Amino acid sequence: MDRPHVRLSNVTRRFGLTVAVDHVSLEVPEGNFTTLLGPSGCGKTTVLRMIAGFYHPDEGDIFLRDVRVTDIPAHRRNAAMVFQEYALFPHMTIAENVGYGLRMRHVPQHAAVRRIQQTLELVGLSGQERKFPHQLSGGQQQRVALARALVVEPDVLLLDEPLSNLDAKLRVRVRTEIRQLQQQLGITAVYVTHDQEEALAISDRIAVMNRGRILQIGTPLEIYHRPANRFVADFVGLANFVEARVVGAGRVETQGGTLAVHDGAQSGTVTLLLRPEAIRLHRQPPNQTSNILRGRITSMSFLGTLARYWIDVNGMRWTVDVPSPGEDVLDGEVYLEVPPERIHVLQE
Ligand SMILES: Nc1ncnc2c1ncn2[C@@H]1O[C@H](COP(=O)(O)OP(=O)(O)O)[C@@H](O)[C@H]1O
Ligand SMILES: [Mg+2]
Numbered sequence: 001m002d003r004p005h006v007r008l009s010n011v012t013r014r015f016g017l018t019v020a021v022d023h024v025s026l027e028v029p030e031g032n033f034t035t036l037l038g039p040s041g042c043g044k045t046t047v048l049r050m051i052a053g054f055y056h057p058d059e060g061d062i063f064l065r066d067v068r069v070t071d072i073p074a075h076r077r078n079a080a081m082v083f084q085e086y087a088l089f090p091h092m093t094i095a096e097n098v099g100y101g102l103r104m105r106h107v108p109q110h111a112a113v114r115r116i117q118q119t120l121e122l123v124g125l126s127g128q129e130r131k132f133p134h135q136l137s138g139g140q141q142q143r144v145a146l147a148r149a150l151v152v153e154p155d156v157l158l159l160d161e162p163l164s165n166l167d168a169k170l171r172v173r174v175r176t177e178i179r180q181l182q183q184q185l186g187i188t189a190v191y192v193t194h195d196q197e198e199a200l201a202i203s204d205r206i207a208v209m210n211r212g213r214i215l216q217i218g219t220p221l222e223i224y225h226r227p228a229n230r231f232v233a234d235f236v237g238l239a240n241f242v243e244a245r246v247v248g249a250g251r252v253e254t255q256g257g258t259l260a261v262h263d264g265a266q267s268g269t270v271t272l273l274l275r276p277e278a279i280r281l282h283r284q285p286p287n288q289t290s291n292i293l294r295g296r297i298t299s300m301s302f303l304g305t306l307a308r309y310w311i312d313v314n315g316m317r318w319t320v321d322v323p324s325p326g327e328d329v330l331d332g333e334v335y336l337e338v339p340p341e342r343i344h345v346l347q348e
Contacts, residue, residue: 003065005030005188006051006156011060013046020046022212023060028190028205033182035191037199038209039235044192047209048158051190053077064156075104079156080149084164086141088133094120094144095129101152119151122181139170146178150185157182157189163198175202196236200224208232225275230346233273240274240318241346252345256293256313259338263345271346276308276321278342282335293336300329311336 004027013021021043028034036044049055050062053074061070069077080101088097095116102112120126123143133141142162149157159178163171179202182189193199199206200220207217208231216228227233230241244252244259246267252259254272261272286292295311295318302308307325311318313336320336 003030004028004063005032005065006190007063008047008051009061009063011047011050011057011062013043013050013055013057019212021050021057024209024212024214025060026207026214026217028188031186031188033179033189033191033202033204035193035199035203035206036209037193037196037206037236040194042209043212044194044209045160048081048160048190048192051156052079052081052158054081077156078152078154079158080152080154081158081160082145082149082162084161086133086145086165088141088144088148090133092132093129094125094131094133094136097133097144098147098151100148105152115151119147122150123147124177138166139174142166142174143177146181150181150187155188157187159189159191161192161194163193171198172201178202200236206236208235210235226344227273227346229348230271233344233346238276238319238321240272240276240279242272242274242316242318244270244272246270250340254293255316256295259291259293259343260340261343261345262340263343266347271348273344273346274318274338275342276319277306277323278339279318279320280337280339281309281320281322281330282337283330285335286337288337291338291340293338294333295336296333297331302329309334 006028008024008026011021011024024047036047038044046055050057053072057070061068063069064077098119099112099116102115120129123146125140125143125147163174166174175198203220205217205219206223207214208223210231216223216232223232223236233239242254244254247253250261252261252270293313295313297309298312299310300307307322309320309330311320
């Protein structure tokens with residue numbers, strides 16, 4: 001891996017008796033888009049604020065490139081933060097809002113005007129300079145907040161749930177824009193969200209957090225398909241967890257029958273992770289004999305691009321997604337084909 005741009009080394013931060021961040025180590029490579037993903041209260045914002053310099057860690061150190069910045073104040077770190085609630089100044093025009101950081105840095109007026117215009121163009125807001133925040137839509141206000149962070153040409157862009165005040169469709173659009181902008185500028189970004197789909201969609205890497213700790217760092221594919229533990233598997237996407245016993249090399253016994261698995265299963269009891277879309281459903285028993293289980297459909301939910309079935313497999317309740325179902329509806333007894341390579345073994 002390239003030399004990390006942002007590095008946290010064993011960082012802990014407490015608030016009274018609360019351990020908000022608990023011995024977190026993290027390396028964000030140059031130009032990388034890393035997302036901190038986790039439930040509310042798990043310490044995401046606290047990590048971001050420590051990188052920005054708004055909070056000092058109780059233990060551990062923070063480095064930007066090779067410089068230890070732990071004791072360097074926020075305004076000398078060249079990191080810019082975009083906040084969830086935008087935090088725009090209501091009585092300043094858009095141009096004044098965006099130019100705020102430039103005034104703080106005593107950038108001469110003519111240079112500032114040009115930079116403000118360039119940045120507004122970058123976020124698609126040319127021509128809005130003289131308006132006030134309340135005259136813009138939520139999505140536009142979010143872009144102003146982004147422009148205000150980008151105008152100072154930060155080394156590191158920190159984004160704290162920047163889309164949570166937007167409606168669903170706009171969230172998808174703006175998140176794509178943020179990702180494109182980040183790639184276009186080659187800027188290093190640390191993004192915070194509790195939305196797993198958002199994290200999967202835009203990140204190079206995801207750090208999944210819970211209770212102040214990082215449980216796993218990986219690409220979206222790794223996090224989704226090879227979660228380190230049950231919490232990660234459950235938090236990211238839908239999951240069937242199936243208790244099983246290892247009965248031989250690559251063979252496990254479940255309540256519904258024996259399954260071949262490719263993942264390294266050593267011995268004892270394990271939990272199998274089966275994603276709903278990894279299981280195929282058949283009306284008739286398929287020709288192959290292994291990795292077929294019998295089940296009965298108990299309910300179904302049509303979601304347009306997929307049909308979601310709840311299936312009783314010998315007393316277990318599984319969720320199975322059928323992609324692109326068209327108008328085909330399954331009912332009653334079905335055969336579940338469980339491809340061995342799609343079974344992830346959690347050895348906990
Ligand atoms: N300024 C603060 N004062 C006291 N407790 C705080 C403060 N900031 C965060 N906390 C606590 O630290 C924990 C982590 O908070 P936070 O980093 O905001 O989580 P997240 O952003 O993941 O929702 C929570 O229990 C929260 O209540
Ligand atoms: Mg937060």
